[in-house]
Amino acid sequence: MRPKNLEKEQAIKTIALDIIATEGLENLTMQKLAAAAGISPRTIYIKYRDKDDLLIKLFIEEVLGGYEQAVLQGFDAAMSLEAGITKIWLNGFRYLSTHQPAFALIRHGQASPLLVKAFQEHNITEGSYFKPIHQFLQQQLAAGNLVPLPFEVLRAMLFAPLMDLVSEYFEHTVRPQQVITEDVLLQCCHALIKGLQRSR
Amino acid sequence: MRPKNLEKEQAIKTIALDIIATEGLENLTMQKLAAAAGISPRTIYIKYRDKDDLLIKLFIEEVLGGYEQAVLQGFDAAMSLEAGITKIWLNGFRYLSTHQPAFALIRHGQASPLLVKAFQEHNITEGSYFKPIHQFLQQQLAAGNLVPLPFEVLRAMLFAPLMDLVSEYFEHTVRPQQVITEDVLLQCCHALIKGLQRSR
DNA sequence: AATAAGTAAATAAACATTTACTTATATTTG
DNA sequence: CAAATATAAGTAAATGTTTATTTACTTATT
Structure with missing residues (x-):
C-alpha cells in the first residue's frame, strides 16, 4: 500500500489557512486550494469528507x-x-x-x-x-x-x-x-x- | 420615468443581512438574495455595482x-x-x-x-x-x-x-x-x- | 413619448465533488 | 531474496450544479 505523503497533508492545512487569511473564508475554494498546494482536488477528499469537514478540522x-x-x-x-x-x-x-x-x-x-x-x-x-x-x-x-x-x-x-x-x-x-x-x-x-x- | 420601489430597496438590505446572519457571509449569493427578496437578480445591479459594492455598503x-x-x-x-x-x-x-x-x-x-x-x-x-x-x-x-x-x-x-x-x-x-x-x-x-x- | 426601473432567461465562468485511471509501497509468494 | 500482487494514495480530467453578471425585453411613471 502506498503511504500517505505527510508533506501534502501539511501543505493542505498551511495553504488553506494562508488563503483564508489573505482572501477570506468566502474565497477559499477546493480547486484554488488544490492548485496552490500543487495537488489534485481529489487528494483533499482522501483526507477530508468535504469542504465543511476540512474547515471544521482546520x-x-x-x-x-x-x-x-x-x-x-x-x-x-x-x-x-x-x-x-x-x-x-x-x-x-x-x-x-x-x-x-x-x-x-x-x-x-x-x-x-x-x-x-x-x-x-x-x-x-x-x-x-x-x-x-x-x-x-x-x-x-x-x-x-x-x-x-x-x-x-x-x-x-x-x-x-x-x-x-x-x-x-x-x-x-x-x-x-x-x-x-x-x-x-x-x-x-x-x-x-x-x-x-x-x-x- | 418609473420611480424606484423603496420597499424593494429595503428588502434587499434586510434579507441580505438575514442570510448573512443565518448562513454566513460565505453563503450569501446574489441569486439566493434575489429569490428571497422576490425580485430579479438584475434589480440588485440597478442599486449596486456588484456583490462587493453591496457588501461594503451594507x-x-x-x-x-x-x-x-x-x-x-x-x-x-x-x-x-x-x-x-x-x-x-x-x-x-x-x-x-x-x-x-x-x-x-x-x-x-x-x-x-x-x-x-x-x-x-x-x-x-x-x-x-x-x-x-x-x-x-x-x-x-x-x-x-x-x-x-x-x-x-x-x-x-x-x-x-x-x-x-x-x-x-x-x-x-x-x-x-x-x-x-x-x-x-x-x-x-x-x-x-x-x-x-x-x-x- | 421618453426613460429609468424592473423582469425572465441566458451566459460563461467557477464551483464542489466524482470518475476513471496511475503510482508507490508493504506484503506476500515463488 | 527478488519478483508479483494487492491496495490505498494519488492524478487528470470530467461532471453537473451554482455562481456573478448580462442581454433582451416589459412596465410604470413623469
Missing part, C-alpha cells in the same frame, strides 16, 4: 488546538490571579502575533455560523477547551479574588481585548510604528485585573 | 451607520468618564441585542479581508466613525483621568468585551437562562473603568 484541531497548547505553556491553575492572567496574555499574544493565518481563522470562527456551531458542539462533546483556565477562574472566584460574574462573562472581559489588540498589532505592520508593544500589553492586562479584582 | 452605511447613530444617542463628549462609557455600553448593547443581523455582519467585518479593508479606507477618507468617542477619550486622557494608552488600545479595551458579551447574549437565547443582564453589563463596564482610570 479550525478545531489545527488552529484552536495549537492556540490552546501555546496559551497553556507554563500555566498552572494554582498561580496567583495576576501571574496567571499575565501568563495567558503573553502566551496568547506570542502565538497569535506569529501565526497570522491561525488568528485569521479564529476571527472567522467568531462570525461564520458553520464554525460557531462546530465550536459549540466541540465544547459540549469534548469538554471545554481551556479547561485549566476555567478551573483557574473558578478557584479565584472561590477564593474571593474576583468579582463574582459568570464564567462566560469573565472570559469575554479578560480575553476579548487581547484579540482586538492582536488585530491592531497586524494592522500596524503596515503603519509607521508598532503601537502594540509588550509594555502596552502588560499595562492592559494589569488594568483588567485591577478592574476585576474584588476589593476587600 | 456594512459601512447600513450597519455601522445605524450602530453609530444608536451608540451616540444622548452621548456627549463632555460627560464624565463613567457616565460616558456607561452610556455607550448600554446604547451599544441595546442596539446590537435587538439587531442580530447587523451584529452578525459586524462580526464578519472583523474577519473578512474585504470588509476590514473597506472599514480602514472609510476611516481614512471619511474621517473616523465614532468621532465623538475619539474626542471624548482624548479629553479624558488630557484631563489625566485615563491611563495614557494609544487610542486604538483604549478602544480595544473598552469595547471588545461588549461585542463578546453580545455574542454570549445571543448564544444564551437557546440556553435555559440569560446570563447577560443589565446588571452584569453595568458591573463589567464599571470594572473596565476602574481598571483604566488613572489613580492619583
Whole structure:
C-alpha cells in the first residue's frame, strides 16, 4: 500500500489557512486550494469528507488546538490571579502575533455560523477547551479574588481585548510604528485585573 | 420615468443581512438574495455595482451607520468618564441585542479581508466613525483621568468585551437562562473603568 | 413619448465533488 | 531474496450544479 505523503497533508492545512487569511473564508475554494498546494482536488477528499469537514478540522484541531497548547505553556491553575492572567496574555499574544493565518481563522470562527456551531458542539462533546483556565477562574472566584460574574462573562472581559489588540498589532505592520508593544500589553492586562479584582 | 420601489430597496438590505446572519457571509449569493427578496437578480445591479459594492455598503452605511447613530444617542463628549462609557455600553448593547443581523455582519467585518479593508479606507477618507468617542477619550486622557494608552488600545479595551458579551447574549437565547443582564453589563463596564482610570 | 426601473432567461465562468485511471509501497509468494 | 500482487494514495480530467453578471425585453411613471 502506498503511504500517505505527510508533506501534502501539511501543505493542505498551511495553504488553506494562508488563503483564508489573505482572501477570506468566502474565497477559499477546493480547486484554488488544490492548485496552490500543487495537488489534485481529489487528494483533499482522501483526507477530508468535504469542504465543511476540512474547515471544521482546520479550525478545531489545527488552529484552536495549537492556540490552546501555546496559551497553556507554563500555566498552572494554582498561580496567583495576576501571574496567571499575565501568563495567558503573553502566551496568547506570542502565538497569535506569529501565526497570522491561525488568528485569521479564529476571527472567522467568531462570525461564520458553520464554525460557531462546530465550536459549540466541540465544547459540549469534548469538554471545554481551556479547561485549566476555567478551573483557574473558578478557584479565584472561590477564593474571593474576583468579582463574582459568570464564567462566560469573565472570559469575554479578560480575553476579548487581547484579540482586538492582536488585530491592531497586524494592522500596524503596515503603519509607521508598532503601537502594540509588550509594555502596552502588560499595562492592559494589569488594568483588567485591577478592574476585576474584588476589593476587600 | 418609473420611480424606484423603496420597499424593494429595503428588502434587499434586510434579507441580505438575514442570510448573512443565518448562513454566513460565505453563503450569501446574489441569486439566493434575489429569490428571497422576490425580485430579479438584475434589480440588485440597478442599486449596486456588484456583490462587493453591496457588501461594503451594507456594512459601512447600513450597519455601522445605524450602530453609530444608536451608540451616540444622548452621548456627549463632555460627560464624565463613567457616565460616558456607561452610556455607550448600554446604547451599544441595546442596539446590537435587538439587531442580530447587523451584529452578525459586524462580526464578519472583523474577519473578512474585504470588509476590514473597506472599514480602514472609510476611516481614512471619511474621517473616523465614532468621532465623538475619539474626542471624548482624548479629553479624558488630557484631563489625566485615563491611563495614557494609544487610542486604538483604549478602544480595544473598552469595547471588545461588549461585542463578546453580545455574542454570549445571543448564544444564551437557546440556553435555559440569560446570563447577560443589565446588571452584569453595568458591573463589567464599571470594572473596565476602574481598571483604566488613572489613580492619583 | 421618453426613460429609468424592473423582469425572465441566458451566459460563461467557477464551483464542489466524482470518475476513471496511475503510482508507490508493504506484503506476500515463488 | 527478488519478483508479483494487492491496495490505498494519488492524478487528470470530467461532471453537473451554482455562481456573478448580462442581454433582451416589459412596465410604470413623469
